[in-house]
Amino acid sequence: MSRVVRVAAAQLGPVQREHSRADVVDRLGALLRAAHADGAQLVAFPELALTTFFPRWWYDDGDSALDEWYEREMPGPDTKPLFDEAARLGVGFVLGYAELADGGRRFNTAVLVGPDGTEVGRYRKIHLPGHDEHEPWRRFQHLEKRYFEVGDRGFPTFDAFGGTVGMLICNDRRWPEAYRVLGLQGVELVCIGYNTPVHNPPAPEHDEHGDFHNHLVMQAGAYQNGTFVVGVAKAGEEEGVPMIGGTCIIHPSGRILAEVAGLGDELAVADCDLDDCTSYKTTVFDLRRHRVPSQYRALVDE
Amino acid sequence: MSRVVRVAAAQLGPVQREHSRADVVDRLGALLRAAHADGAQLVAFPELALTTFFPRWWYDDGDSALDEWYEREMPGPDTKPLFDEAARLGVGFVLGYAELADGGRRFNTAVLVGPDGTEVGRYRKIHLPGHDEHEPWRRFQHLEKRYFEVGDRGFPTFDAFGGTVGMLICNDRRWPEAYRVLGLQGVELVCIGYNTPVHNPPAPEHDEHGDFHNHLVMQAGAYQNGTFVVGVAKAGEEEGVPMIGGTCIIHPSGRILAEVAGLGDELAVADCDLDDCTSYKTTVFDLRRHRVPSQYRALVDE
Numbered sequence: 001m002s003r004v005v006r007v008a009a010a011q012l013g014p015v016q017r018e019h020s021r022a023d024v025v026d027r028l029g030a031l032l033r034a035a036h037a038d039g040a041q042l043v044a045f046p047e048l049a050l051t052t053f054f055p056r057w058w059y060d061d062g063d064s065a066l067d068e069w070y071e072r073e074m075p076g077p078d079t080k081p082l083f084d085e086a087a088r089l090g091v092g093f094v095l096g097y098a099e100l101a102d103g104g105r106r107f108n109t110a111v112l113v114g115p116d117g118t119e120v121g122r123y124r125k126i127h128l129p130g131h132d133e134h135e136p137w138r139r140f141q142h143l144e145k146r147y148f149e150v151g152d153r154g155f156p157t158f159d160a161f162g163g164t165v166g167m168l169i170c171n172d173r174r175w176p177e178a179y180r181v182l183g184l185q186g187v188e189l190v191c192i193g194y195n196t197p198v199h200n201p202p203a204p205e206h207d208e209h210g211d212f213h214n215h216l217v218m219q220a221g222a223y224q225n226g227t228f229v230v231g232v233a234k235a236g237e238e239e240g241v242p243m244i245g246g247t248c249i250i251h252p253s254g255r256i257l258a259e260v261a262g263l264g265d266e267l268a269v270a271d272c273d274l275d276d277c278t279s280y281k282t283t284v285f286d287l288r289r290h291r292v293p294s295q296y297r298a299l300v301d302e
Numbered sequence: 303m304s305r306v307v308r309v310a311a312a313q314l315g316p317v318q319r320e321h322s323r324a325d326v327v328d329r330l331g332a333l334l335r336a337a338h339a340d341g342a343q344l345v346a347f348p349e350l351a352l353t354t355f356f357p358r359w360w361y362d363d364g365d366s367a368l369d370e371w372y373e374r375e376m377p378g379p380d381t382k383p384l385f386d387e388a389a390r391l392g393v394g395f396v397l398g399y400a401e402l403a404d405g406g407r408r409f410n411t412a413v414l415v416g417p418d419g420t421e422v423g424r425y426r427k428i429h430l431p432g433h434d435e436h437e438p439w440r441r442f443q444h445l446e447k448r449y450f451e452v453g454d455r456g457f458p459t460f461d462a463f464g465g466t467v468g469m470l471i472c473n474d475r476r477w478p479e480a481y482r483v484l485g486l487q488g489v490e491l492v493c494i495g496y497n498t499p500v501h502n503p504p505a506p507e508h509d510e511h512g513d514f515h516n517h518l519v520m521q522a523g524a525y526q527n528g529t530f531v532v533g534v535a536k537a538g539e540e541e542g543v544p545m546i547g548g549t550c551i552i553h554p555s556g557r558i559l560a561e562v563a564g565l566g567d568e569l570a571v572a573d574c575d576l577d578d579c580t581s582y583k584t585t586v587f588d589l590r591r592h593r594v595p596s597q598y599r600a601l602v603d604e
Contacts, residue, residue, distance in 0.1 A: 003563070125596050129586070154597055174586065176478030176526060177598045184600050204584040209555050211527060212523060216556050220522035223515060225476060253511050253517050265436050283474065283505040293426050293602045296479045298486050300595045 003162045003274040007127050008035035008043045012245035013264035014238040015052045021078035027265055028095075029085050036089045038269050041115065042161055043086075046106065046124050046234040047096035047170045047193035048124075050079070055130065056096070058139040066147065070100035074111055075121070087117025092160070094167060096193040098148075099124070108148045110167045110193060114159055121158045124151030125169040127178065129202065138201040140241050144171075148212030155181040163188040163274040170194040173231065174217045176224065177299065182237050184226030184287060188225055188274045192218065195234045198242040214246045215256065225287075226280025228272045236263035252280045268293055304465045305576040307491065307538040308347045310337035311532045313549035314561065317354045319438030323380035326352050329567055330397075331339035331387050338391045343417065344463055345388075348536040349398035349472045349495035350410065352381070355540055357432065357449050358442040360517050363560075368449065372402035376413055376421070387550075389419025394462070396469060398495040400450075401426070410450045412469045412495060414460055423460045426453030427471040429480065440503040442543050446473075457483040465490040465576040468529075472496040475533065476519045479601065486589060492529055494520065497536045500544040503505045515556065516548045525556035527589075528582025530574045538565035554582045 002191040010031040015024055028045060035043045041260070048054075048179040051069050059080055074097065075083040081170060092115045099109035099122075108125035128150060130142030155178060157166045164180040173179075173192045182190060196214065200206050205212070214231065220231040235245035249270040260270040284290075312333040317326055330347060337345045350356075353371050361368040376399065377385040388395055394417045399412035401424075410427035431451060432444030457480060459468045468484040468491070475494045484492060498516065501506050508515070516533065524531040530553065537547035550561040551572040559568040583589075 004493070034464060037365065040329060041314055112313050116601070126597050129592065136509070150594060150597075152511050158372070171592075174526065176482065176522070177593070181598065181600050184603075194311070200585065203559050203581045210559070213556065216522055216525060220478070220518055220526075222477065223518060224522075254515065255511070263561070279505045279507055283502065284508070290429060290431065290473075291477070292452060295428050295452075296483065296602050299479060300598050301486075 005161045005272045006040045007272050008040035009232045009247045009268040010043050011260050011266045012046050012234045014236040017052050021050050025082050028082050029103050036091050044230045044232045045095045045189040046232045047195050051283045053195045054142040058134045058141050070098040072100050088244045090115045094191040107149050107280050120160045123167040124153050126151045127172045127175050129171040157185040157187050166190045168192045178220035179225050180216040188277045191230045193232045194243045205296050210244045211246050219254040222250040226252045226277045226285045307463045307574045309574050310340045310342035311570040312345050312347050313562050313568045314348050314536045316538040319354050323352050327384050330384050338393050345395040346493040346534045347397045348534045349497050351398050355497045357445040359437045372400040374402050385419045392417045396493040408450050425469040426455050426522045428453045428479050430472045431473040436464045447474045459487040459489050461500045468492045470494045472562045481523035481527050490527050490579045495534045498546045513548050514545045522558040524552040528554045528579045528587045554579045570589050
């Protein structure tokens, strides 16, 4: 039985502060329909797709304006139309959003939704970048360490789309540990949404390498674990802050199969034959055969 | 005080079966002198540099012909001239060789030698690729799992050349765990020698990607740990088996600073400012600040 999954990486152009959830869901719906028309079975949307990247602003403790960026339910009133449209078309998707969970816990989350429009599972971001105090010297803030808790569900995989699917979010993709924990579970397709400013205030000397680093880490993660990787940007200039694009679909060889051309609402589409993972997982990256965990103790030292 | 180290990656062309240690040491000496003339302070030679890549052949247990590929002392009579020449020039080097240690233990080893010609430390390869039984269907064997033990010294780093230096060997470079254990010790320069056949008998579909994979894993390892990486091939056709080249020096940005052009005895030389590691180690790859070891337990499960 064929295990070819046609995947669309659905890049979003910028979402400005004045754009409502309904505005964005309209754009997501248009991308979903275009992907379906191209035969896609799974559509991957970026991190924090429903709003502008709000961790760029400081909010005082208790400022209820912060809460407005979070979703209390998924789907909720604004997002239900997207779930309904996906179910009508029979297309699954991955969607990143800010989650306000029980007990007021806040996570940077991605949900995997099956072609019937029901949730398959979710992932809560573990590698939170940035800082947790106000740093006014920055041209813009990056307060993920303040506005989110570290994810509390590990790096789960899910049986879906005929294979083993995982999710990572933005900064997670720079950490080989994250791919490896998925790889040890046999992951075959990793969907990764991101919002990555071109400018890194503490290290502006990295700015010229942003696109290169983005692809480098995802290509290495794909190859070193024998998995497809789908990287999806929210791109372009949001609220005066330029963000990289580079949305792409990567083969287990590490080669880029499809890539967008620009920084707007765009699709990259590729047929992902999940059986292509096998030749990596059973040879050079046969993890059980070739890894030497006894030598890796330092990796888990706190 | 400047921490710029001028490094030469000294690629070796093929070493055939009939070439003696003395032949090879002559070639290493010529590369050493050329590197010194170009101002190099450290010269990195490849894995198993002193002989042809002998794990491509099967030897029955107890066949003393196998023993002839190993060094019983380092330096020994054949290699002493290289140590002497390096000390005379005041150049350090890294040299890979097959080590027959006390008790008949066999390791795939690299030694780091200081500019005074004395040993700084050694590393014994941990990720042994290939197989441990005769597989006659292969065009050539890859019997590292038979002819070597897993290294017993972990992934050490050494204070040398004004910085923190580590070594990896060949297949180690494909494993992010190896770089990370070095990265957690603050490594700033990783020297990696390799012998990599173009053709992978169990997965010939990877052959076309060999050069790409070689650079991909080393560039990712450099960037993700904020370290220079020096990758050095034994290249070209040995005993009918073509091997990749791609010898290069990689910046902590992941960018390739210098690369050889061909498959012969050749140098790639670059000034490595070890202080360039800082902007990675203190920001995006501040390992203590951003890693989440509690989520990595699966990495050390046996």
